[in-house]
Amino acid sequence: MKEEDAVGKLTTRTLAMPSDTNAAGDIFGGWVLSQMDIAAGICAGQRAQGRVVTVAVESMSFIRAVKVGDILGLYTHVAELGNTSMVVNVEAWVRRNRIGLREKVTEGRFKFVALDENGKSTPLPAEEDLPDYARESI
Numbered sequence: 557m558k559e560e561d562a563v564g565k566l567t568t569r570t571l572a573m574p575s576d577t578n579a580a581g582d583i584f585g586g587w588v589l590s591q592m593d594i595a596a597g598i599c600a601g602q603r604a605q606g607r608v609v610t611v612a613v614e615s616m617s618f619i620r621a622v623k624v625g626d627i628l629g630l631y632t633h634v635a636e637l638g639n640t641s642m643v644v645n646v647e648a649w650v651r652r653n654r655i656g657l658r659e660k661v662t663e664g665r666f667k668f669v670a671l672d673e674n675g676k677s678t679p680l681p682a683e684e685d686l687p688d689y690a691r692e693s694i
C-alpha cells in the first residue's frame with residue numbers, strides 16, 4: 557500500500573515503546589486499541605464541539621503486529637452521524653522502526669455520544685455551525 561492509501565486525517569502520532577509490549581515481545585493489542593480510542597475521541601470531540609464518550613467499539617481488526625520502535629499514526633474520519641451519536645473510522649499505520657516500511661496495522665469503528673454539562677446525551681451541532689478546523693476533520 558502507498559502512503560496516500562490512508563483514509564482520514566492524521567490525528568495522533570506516537571512511538572511504540574518497550575513498556576507497551578505483551579508477553580511475546582510485540583506491542584500489546586490493548587495499547588493500540590487505546591491509542592485508537594484517543595484519536596477517535598479527538599475527532600469526535602471536534603465534531604461535537606464538546607464532551608464525548610465512547611459508547612461502542614463496533615469493529616476492530618488487527619491486521620499486522622506492531623513492534624517496539626514503530627511510529628504509530630492514527631487517521632480518523634466521521635463516517636456516520638446520528639442525532640447525538642457518531643461513528644468514527646480509525647486506521648492505524650506504522651513506519652517500521654521509525655524509518656522503514658509503512659504499513660496499515662489496524663482499523664476500527666468507534667461510536668461516540670455527545671454529552672451536555674450534566675452528562676446526558678445532547679444533539680450534535682449542524683455541520684454549517686462548525687469552525688473550519690472541525691469541518692476539515694470530517
Ligand SMILES: CC(C)(COP(=O)(O)OP(=O)(O)OC[C@H]1O[C@@H](n2cnc3c(N)ncnc32)[C@H](O)[C@@H]1OP(=O)(O)O)[C@@H](O)C(=O)NCCC(=O)NCCS
Nearest residue numbers: 609610611612637638639640641642667669671675676677
Ligand atoms: C453514552 C450514554 C450517555 C448513552 O446513554 P443513553 O441513556 O443510552 O442515551 P440515549 O438513549 O439518549 O442514546 C444516545 C445515543 O447513543 C446511542 N447508543 C446508546 N447506547 C448504545 C450502544 N450500546 N451501542 C450503540 N449506540 C448506542 C443511541 O442510539 C443514541 O444515538 P442517536 O442519538 O444518534 O440516535 C451512556 O450509555 C453511557 O454513559 N455509557 C458509558 C460511556 C462511557 O463511560 N464510555 C467510556 C467507557 S470506559
